[in-house]
Amino acid sequence: MLTRRIIPCLDVRDGRVVKGVQFRNHEDVGGILELARRYRERGADELVFYDITASPEGRQVDRSWVNRVAEVLDLPFCVAGGIRSVADAEEVLNLGADKISINSPALADPDLINRLSRRFGAQCVVIGIDSLAADADWQVYQYTGDPDRTQAARRRTLDWVREVQDRGAGEIVLNCMNSDGVRQGYDIEQLARVRECCDVPLIASGGAGTEQHFLDVFEQANVDGALAASVFHKGLIDILALKRWLAERGVAMRLLEDPADG
Amino acid sequence: MAAGPVVLVDAGGANIASLKFALARLGRESLFTADEATIRSASHVIIPGVGAAADAMARLQANGLDRLIPELRQPILGICLGMQLLFEGSDEDHARCLGILPGQAHRFTPAPGRPVPQMGWNALVPRAQHPLLEGVADEAYVYFVHSYALPVSRHTVASANYGEEFAALVASENFHGAQFHPERSGPVGERILKNFLDL
Numbered sequence: 509m510l511t512r513r514i515i516p517c518l519d520v521r522d523g524r525v526v527k528g529v530q531f532r533n534h535e536d537v538g539g540i541l542e543l544a545r546r547y548r549e550r551g552a553d554e555l556v557f558y559d560i561t562a563s564p565e566g567r568q569v570d571r572s573w574v575n576r577v578a579e580v581l582d583l584p585f586c587v588a589g590g591i592r593s594v595a596d597a598e599e600v601l602n603l604g605a606d607k608i609s610i611n612s613p614a615l616a617d618p619d620l621i622n623r624l625s626r627r628f629g630a631q632c633v634v635i636g637i638d639s640l641a642a643d644a645d646w647q648v649y650q651y652t653g654d655p656d657r658t659q660a661a662r663r664r665t666l667d668w669v670r671e672v673q674d675r676g677a678g679e680i681v682l683n684c685m686n687s688d689g690v691r692q693g694y695d696i697e698q699l700a701r702v703r704e705c706c707d708v709p710l711i712a713s714g715g716a717g718t719e720q721h722f723l724d725v726f727e728q729a730n731v732d733g734a735l736a737a738s739v740f741h742k743g744l745i746d747i748l749a750l751k752r753w754l755a756e757r758g759v760a761m762r763l764l765e766d767p768a769d770g
Numbered sequence: 771m772a773a774g775p776v777v778l779v780d781a782g783g784a785n786i787a788s789l790k791f792a793l794a795r796l797g798r799e800s801l802f803t804a805d806e807a808t809i810r811s812a813s814h815v816i817i818p819g820v821g822a823a824a825d826a827m828a829r830l831q832a833n834g835l836d837r838l839i840p841e842l843r844q845p846i847l848g849i850c851l852g853m854q855l856l857f858e859g860s861d862e863d864h865a866r867c868l869g870i871l872p873g874q875a876h877r878f879t880p881a882p883g884r885p886v887p888q889m890g891w892n893a894l895v896p897r898a899q900h901p902l903l904e905g906v907a908d909e910a911y912v913y914f915v916h917s918y919a920l921p922v923s924r925h926t927v928a929s930a931n932y933g934e935e936f937a938a939l940v941a942s943e944n945f946h947g948a949q950f951h952p953e954r955s956g957p958v959g960e961r962i963l964k965n966f967l968d969l
Binding site for chain 1: 785786787788791792794795821822851880882883885886887888889890891892893911913914915916917931932951953954955956957959960
């Protein structure tokens, strides 16, 4: 049976991992390789690295760290941020990433999804969607890495979810902006609604604060994976303990032996 | 250990670095090439695969590798799409593949609770004794990313279940295939790669 995935997300800025609250006020939480190794040992199923400064500033990024991650990590990992073209994607994949995730550039140029999917296969192409509740519906936002540039993309979230699949997306990460960073639980209602029109893997992002939140999102929104950052970075939740707790409650999990158990 | 390098066959896919690093962690350097003589000289040949079956076959044909690969006698491992290329064909773009193993890859059918592609960790169910499974526990989890799959056949060494049983690990003489990514499957995948290099 395919297991559900627990996915730590590492926001990268200038070669360090940082975490902000609702995209603001970033604080340094550690080195990239140090955190990648730690999460691997604690049983993370996959890692996402998100260069939070690349996309808004429109600059060329130093991606050599992707190669160093690939060298030490024997888990799949995805790189997000600053990928605007097939050439960008090829660079990141050749450095050793398994998947690339695009967000704002896909909104600016939706055909980019088709081109990436044709070139690398749908399984490489993850679409990140930043979504905010508005008027009893959900709207897509773009350039969310920079509060000064964040703006509505003038697309309904559910419409965009359908479109990116038609264009060849292999996975969707739905970041629910209302719940991001405040640790009050995933946005179950929105995720369940998106799940209904999502035939590719769906990853929940934004709001994890307790083990119960993970159980809720798997049971009630039927997502394939749950992504979280601060609860893992701050040590509030241990991944190994979380996965055991979820497995005891009937969620399919890949369990590792705890090195600490000897 | 046989002489010669480990060769990764260039079938057009990106994402070779993770495999090279996984082999390096096992102490083996590897070459990524489409050159016939280099491939012939290899101790072990790996056909990686990310991308579409028809594109990969066109790439192999352009370099004459569609004729070379079936003739090779050293241990060969196709990974993911690279495994599917060993079979007769794929429903993906109606691609004709190498035809070394009998069978046709078909697309998974999406269903509620079963998105396509299958992406994530699934359990290997051993179906035959094989050196590739040496030291691998029953129901060990490995990482899959694919939309197309081969049915279980007499060449299936281990299967997995995704709404249906499908071939996860196959072997026939010196030809082997892994539908999952051993280079991304933690210690279990590392063991399977090591077992392959020990063949």
